[in-house]
Amino acid sequence: xxxxxxxxxRKLAWLETEVGGELKERRRRRDWDRRRALSLQxxxxxxxxxxxxxxxxKVGEPLADRLADAALACGALVTVLAAWAxxxxxxxxxxxxxxxxxxxxxxxxxxxxxxxxxxxxxxxPAQVAELVEEYQRILADDHDSWVRLRQAGSxxxxx
Numbered sequence: 001x002x003x004x005x006x007x008x009x010r011k012l013a014w015l016e017t018e019v020g021g022e023l024k025e026r027r028r029r030r031d032w033d034r035r036r037a038l039s040l041q042x043x044x045x046x047x048x049x050x051x052x053x054x055x056x057x058k059v060g061e062p063l064a065d066r067l068a069d070a071a072l073a074c075g076a077l078v079t080v081l082a083a084w085a086x087x088x089x090x091x092x093x094x095x096x097x098x099x100x101x102x103x104x105x106x107x108x109x110x111x112x113x114x115x116x117x118x119x120x121x122x123x124x125p126a127q128v129a130e131l132v133e134e135y136q137r138i139l140a141d142d143h144d145s146w147v148r149l150r151q152a153g154s155x156x157x158x159x
Contacts, residue, residue: 030097
């Protein structure tokens, strides 16, 4: 095995490790963003429904004032939760991370196929270089879309 093929084999092993690590981390982040997006949505909808119920209850005067105060507090909380969801953009992050996970999974399958096709023979350096470039492109695209999301959502608010 010449130096070029040996280097390609080392790059292939490195890439396999890198893709595996990135997939694990991106899946973890995607799942966290999904949970946050769903939790905020459910909390907002539930509190909105509670406001409707609290304001619609027919009760005597001392309790009616307390229920109206509770509805007011719930309304303020809905506003805070909606602003939080809009500021952090968990749903958009969830979608973005899902796309990145999909692209990394496809790259992982291409890596596995290359290893199967090569068997015991060294991988073609050009094929390995192409896969490394694809990996770099996936990470760059993910970063660029994250930056665009943060810029779009940041008027003066910061990220």
